[in-house]
């Protein structure tokens with residue numbers, strides 16, 4: 001019998017907990033249709049704003065690689081190199097709301113049982129800007145979007161009242177979520193930036209505003225490295241670069257740290273995990289911390305743009321996992337969700353060896369031998 005991969009998350013029925021994150025894989029109708037055909041349980045659209053944006057000249061994303069022969073982290077392709085991270089400075093969708101609306105409607109008609117979450121973003125400095133959030137939310141849900149994800153996380157916005165600047169401000173998180181909830185008839189997820197000291201502080205604001213779930217992480221602030229031959233940044237226009245967002249394998253541990261804080265602070269709330277997922281062993285971490293769904297971007301971009309092999313492996317991996325642990329009575333994700341959440345404790349609570357044997361950890365790899373007494 002095939003394993004039951006289905007989940008109910010924020011009231012929505014997903015045939016599996018694997019979603020494409022808001023990013024290039026979900027930037028068009030054809031991509032989303034291909035993604036659903038490939039087996040993704042849901043998608044979060046590329047973030048939709050009221051005004052089309054203009055991206056930088058040249059590439060918007062590069063992929064950093066490293067290799068056994070050289071520790072260099074570079075987007076330059078080398079033999080036997082492996083993926084380290086994605087780096088991007090892409091803005092939100094360059095298509096207008098009017099472009100998106102008929103497409104959302106057509107996609108939902110073609111795949112009524114697949115979940116389509118519309119990612120939206122506007123400013124927050126004035127009542128006019130807040131009204132933009134309402135306009136976006138109402139328009140997308142009227143065309144059939146099953147849920148909304150509020151983008152409080154884009155790291156490349158120049159405006160103080162947009163993107164990750166909202167996600168760094170508890171009051172704005174609360175206010176914008178409240179405004180959207182006033183008009184929302186579908187679940188509202190809030191995607192927070194990891195670029196903040198205490199993410200649970202902003203999460204609390206979003207929950208107080210009525211958020212049904214928190215999504216984390218968007219990309220981490222970062223710079224591309226300098227090419228030692230040309231002495232130019234590997235991503236630059238006319239010699240200039242700027243801070244961009246790091247995704248992919250490099251951010252898995254960092255993103256898990258943020259998620260563990262969230263899941264521990266709000267154990268009864270819903271979370272969608274993102275960051276560095278390319279196979280089930282990665283996704284498992286998020287599930288065991290307490291996430292009810294996970295989202296994928298970088299790995300999907302590198303697999304035929306929408307990740308057909310990635311989702312196949314995720315589903316097979318989860319099926320095999322459930323089979324392996326059937327003796328524990330684990331039949332669905334709900335049976336093991338959050339089962340490692342309480343294993344993360346302050347360092348001072350980690351057991352020490354007997355005091356005579358304790359050398360302050362100096363026997364660990366990377367430390368010199370302790371000085372003789």
Ligand SMILES: Cc1cc2nc3c(=O)[nH]c(=O)nc-3n(C[C@H](O)[C@H](O)[C@H](O)COP(=O)(O)O)c2cc1C
Pocket residue numbers: 021022023024046047060061086087088090091092093119151153154191217218219246247248249251274275276277295296297298299
């Ligand atoms: C090129 C690119 C564009 C992205 N655009 C968006 C976006 O429009 N809205 C959004 O919420 N996140 C956006 N993201 C962030 C991803 O959804 C995701 O949070 C991040 O890449 C981490 O996941 P990953 O490690 O699987 O790549 C983008 C990421 C990349 C690489």
